[in-house]
Amino acid sequence: MGAGRAAAEHRQWDEQHPWPPQWLRYVPPALVVVTMVLDQVTPSRYFFGSLLSASVVLALFTYPPLGVLAVGAAGCVLLVVTEWLEDYIGPMTIVALTVLATVTVLSASLCVVRRRAESRFRRVQAVAEAVQLALLRPLPDRIGPLRLAGFYRAADDEALIGGDLYSVRPTPFGIRVIVGDVKGKGISATQTVATVISSFQEAALLHPSLSQVAERIDVALQLDRDSPPSEPMGDGRPAYTPGEAAGPVDEVFVTAVLLEFTADARAVRVLDRGHQPLLTVRHGTASVVESDHSLPLGMSDLLTAPPRTVTQTLDPGDILIAYSDGVTEARDSAGTFYPLRERLQDHCSSSAGPVSPTRLVTFIEEDVARWASTLGDDLVAIAFQPAPSGGE
Incomplete structure (x- = not known):
C-alpha cells in the first residue's frame, strides 16, 4: 500500500490506456486504400496521391522503422499501378512519388530516433520509480x-x-x-x-x-x-566559497x-x-x-x-x-x-x-x-x- 499502491495503479493505467492507442495502427493502411479508391472514382483531373504522405507520417507513431518503410513502399507501388491503369503518369505523379519517397525515408529515420527515446524514457522511468519506492516504501x-x-x-x-x-x-x-x-x-x-x-x-x-x-x-x-549552492559558475569556479555569504x-x-x-x-x-x-x-x-x-x-x-x-x-x-x-x-x-x-x-x-x-x-x-x-x-x-x- 502507500506509494507501492500508487505505482501499481500507475502501471495498470498505462496498460489500460496505452499511447498511442491501438486503433491508430489501422489508420495508415486504411488511408492508403481510401486514397486509391478516391483516385479511381474521381475524374482524372483530381489527384489524391499526395495523401499517401499522411499515411507514412501516421505510421511513424505506431510502426517500427521497417513498418514505416513498408507503408511508404506500398504507397509508391499503388500510386504507380493506379496511374498506369489510367494510362496517365505525368508530372504530378512524378512529384507525388518524389515527395512520398522523401517523406518515407525521413519518417523512418525519425522512427528510429523515437524508439530510442522511448527506450531511454522507459529506463529512466523504471529507475525513477525504483528510487521513489525506495524513499517511500x-x-x-x-x-x-x-x-x-x-x-x-x-x-x-x-x-x-x-x-x-x-x-x-x-x-x-x-x-x-x-x-x-x-x-x-x-x-x-x-x-x-x-x-x-x-x-x-x-x-x-x-x-x-x-x-x-x-x-x-x-x-x-x-x-x-x-x-550553499553547488552549481559552478561559468568560469568553472564554485558559486560559493567559505567566508562568503550564502545569500537568502x-x-x-x-x-x-x-x-x-x-x-x-x-x-x-x-x-x-x-x-x-x-x-x-x-x-x-x-x-x-x-x-x-x-x-x-x-x-x-x-x-x-x-x-x-x-x-x-x-x-x-x-x-x-x-x-x-x-x-x-x-x-x-x-x-x-x-x-x-x-x-x-x-x-x-x-x-x-x-x-x-x-x-x-x-x-x-x-x-x-x-x-x-x-x-x-x-x-x-x-x-x-x-x-x-x-x-x-
Missing part, C-alpha cells in the same frame, strides 16, 4: 501487533511521490511512525522528503525518545537550509506528527509538530485526538519550550488515522473543504460490520476523489489498529 498490512493501511497520491500525476511523506519502522523502543507534509508540493519537494525520511529512519533506531528523534530531524533540515535561503520546514506505539500497540505516544490533528474511530464514533500542537520541524530555533509528547490509549478495535492537509483542503465545486471527521462519522455509522484500516483508507481515498473534481495537493492517509490479542 510500500506499507505492509501488519507490523507485529499493529495493523495498518494507507494511500498516497502525489499532486504531480507523473510522479509517485511529492511533498507528503511517511515512514513506519520497528525499533527497540516500539513501532515508530512519521507522517508529514513538506513546505511546497510535487516533485520539487522530494529533496526535503528524502532528508526527513533518512534522518527519521536513522534516529528512530538510536534515540529513546520521540523528542530526540525530532531534534535530529531538525538538525538535518537546518543543514539543508544552510547548504528559502524556508525549509515540515509539518509532521511522530508516533510511537507500545509493544502491544494498546497505547501510542504522539509528538505533534504543526501537523493535522489525528483522528480516532472508536465504536463507530470519529473524534479528534488531543495533542500538544507545536512548531513544524525545521523551526526548532523559534521554540520557547520543548514540545510535549502526549500518550493516547487504544482499545481493541480502535483505529488511529494520520493524514496530510491535502485531504482536508480538497475542495468541491462550491469551494467547500472536505470535512474528514464528519464524512468518517457518517461512513462508520452506516457500515454494517466492523471497520478495518484497509476499508477505512479506501473509503477516504474514494470519497475525497468524489468530493473534489481536481486534487491540487499531495495526499496521504494512514490508518493504524491494534491487532486482536489472539493474533487473528
Whole structure:
C-alpha cells in the first residue's frame, strides 16, 4: 500500500490506456486504400496521391522503422499501378512519388530516433520509480501487533511521490511512525522528503525518545537550509566559497506528527509538530485526538519550550488515522473543504460490520476523489489498529 499502491495503479493505467492507442495502427493502411479508391472514382483531373504522405507520417507513431518503410513502399507501388491503369503518369505523379519517397525515408529515420527515446524514457522511468519506492516504501498490512493501511497520491500525476511523506519502522523502543507534509508540493519537494525520511529512519533506531528523534530531524533540515549552492559558475569556479555569504535561503520546514506505539500497540505516544490533528474511530464514533500542537520541524530555533509528547490509549478495535492537509483542503465545486471527521462519522455509522484500516483508507481515498473534481495537493492517509490479542 502507500506509494507501492500508487505505482501499481500507475502501471495498470498505462496498460489500460496505452499511447498511442491501438486503433491508430489501422489508420495508415486504411488511408492508403481510401486514397486509391478516391483516385479511381474521381475524374482524372483530381489527384489524391499526395495523401499517401499522411499515411507514412501516421505510421511513424505506431510502426517500427521497417513498418514505416513498408507503408511508404506500398504507397509508391499503388500510386504507380493506379496511374498506369489510367494510362496517365505525368508530372504530378512524378512529384507525388518524389515527395512520398522523401517523406518515407525521413519518417523512418525519425522512427528510429523515437524508439530510442522511448527506450531511454522507459529506463529512466523504471529507475525513477525504483528510487521513489525506495524513499517511500510500500506499507505492509501488519507490523507485529499493529495493523495498518494507507494511500498516497502525489499532486504531480507523473510522479509517485511529492511533498507528503511517511515512514513506519520497528525499533527497540516500539513501532515508530512519521507522517508529514513538506513546505511546497510535487516533485520539487522530494529533496526535503528524502532528508526527513533518512534522518527519521536513522534516529528512530538510536534515540529513546520521540523528542530526540525530532531534534535530529531538525538538525538535518537546518543543514539543508544552510547548504550553499553547488552549481559552478561559468568560469568553472564554485558559486560559493567559505567566508562568503550564502545569500537568502528559502524556508525549509515540515509539518509532521511522530508516533510511537507500545509493544502491544494498546497505547501510542504522539509528538505533534504543526501537523493535522489525528483522528480516532472508536465504536463507530470519529473524534479528534488531543495533542500538544507545536512548531513544524525545521523551526526548532523559534521554540520557547520543548514540545510535549502526549500518550493516547487504544482499545481493541480502535483505529488511529494520520493524514496530510491535502485531504482536508480538497475542495468541491462550491469551494467547500472536505470535512474528514464528519464524512468518517457518517461512513462508520452506516457500515454494517466492523471497520478495518484497509476499508477505512479506501473509503477516504474514494470519497475525497468524489468530493473534489481536481486534487491540487499531495495526499496521504494512514490508518493504524491494534491487532486482536489472539493474533487473528
